[in-house]
Amino acid sequence: MGDKPIWEQIGSSFVQHYYQLFDNDRTQLGAIYIDASCLTWEGQQFQGKAAIVEKLSSLPFQKIQHNITAQDHQPTPDNCILSMVVGQLKADEDLIMGFHQIFLLKNIDDAWAYTSDMFRLALHNFG
Amino acid sequence: MTKSESKNILSGEDPEWEIWEQIGSSFVQHYYQLFDNVRTQLGAVYIDASCLTWEGQQFQGKAAIVEKLFSLPFQKIQHSITAQDHQPTPDSCILSMVVGQLKADEDPIMGFHQIFLLKNINDAWVCTKDLFRLALHNFG
Numbered sequence: 001m002g003d004k005p006i007w008e009q010i011g012s013s014f015v016q017h018y019y020q021l022f023d024n025d026r027t028q029l030g031a032i033y034i035d036a037s038c039l040t041w042e043g044q045q046f047q048g049k050a051a052i053v054e055k056l057s058s059l060p061f062q063k064i065q066h067n068i069t070a071q072d073h074q075p076t077p078d079n080c081i082l083s084m085v086v087g088q089l090k091a092d093e094d095l096i097m098g099f100h101q102i103f104l105l106k107n108i109d110d111a112w113a114y115t116s117d118m119f120r121l122a123l124h125n126f127g
Numbered sequence: 128m129t130k131s132e133s134k135n136i137l138s139g140e141d142p143e144w145e146i147w148e149q150i151g152s153s154f155v156q157h158y159y160q161l162f163d164n165v166r167t168q169l170g171a172v173y174i175d176a177s178c179l180t181w182e183g184q185q186f187q188g189k190a191a192i193v194e195k196l197f198s199l200p201f202q203k204i205q206h207s208i209t210a211q212d213h214q215p216t217p218d219s220c221i222l223s224m225v226v227g228q229l230k231a232d233e234d235p236i237m238g239f240h241q242i243f244l245l246k247n248i249n250d251a252w253v254c255t256k257d258l259f260r261l262a263l264h265n266f267g
Binding site for chain 2: 036038040043045069070072074076077078080082084086087088098100102104106115116118120122123124
């Protein structure tokens with residue numbers, strides 16, 4: 001872990017933090033968004049910390065557990081970090097489902113925040 | 128490319144797309160068309176500052192990226208997009224996420240996940256970041 005590029009360390013640290021919050025107390029997720037943040041959740045857009053937190057808090061499950069299969073991180077030209085996560089999740093007693101999520105992490109006044117967040121369940125239309 | 132041609136039929140949304148959705152979806156369609164039919168032409172969407180992460184491996188710059196994509200070990204490939212999302216970024220780039228399925232040669236259909244960061248350079252949109260993963264999970 002010590003010899004990974006800095007963006008991988010920061011990116012993966014945030015990813016771990018995000019899902020820990022999400023799975024245990026998603027009302028706390030507001031801390032990682034700002035007013036300029038934009039969430040696309042299953043195709044719906046939510047602009048700004050308040051709208052994002054409202055959406056995430058109102059998701060219709062009691063229990064949720066994310067399991068990360070793979071994650072990739074890249075630095076961007078403007079010193080952001082782009083993170084891609086492929087994984088599986090289980091909500092309440094529903095079946096395990098695959099999901100895909102990406103984050104754009106930006107450093108603002110020495111604090112990192114997610115300015116972009118996009119989530120999709122891996123539900124394909126077969127045939 | 129007209130709005131009706133580029134409309135994501137799964138979105139069911141108002142056809143008055145934002146400009147980044149138009150540009151993003153146009154790029155995505157173009158990318159997979161090239162990839163599936165003549166991936167030797169893919170170099171045109173990358174620049175020397177581009178970076179590809181393919182199944183966890185990093186490739187820096189147009190030449191290295193093109194070499195990797197050319198050398199992928201299949202004759203035929205077909206991508207099918209299940210869903211795509213686009214967002215503008217703080218520095219006027221476009222971030223695109225694609226979830227879909229692909230079939231290489233006679234292999235079983237597999238899910239994939241890909242993201243593109245698009246940047247406008249001299250009036251042309253190029254891909255500066257490309258990240259690709261097959262949706263292969265370790266069950267249990």
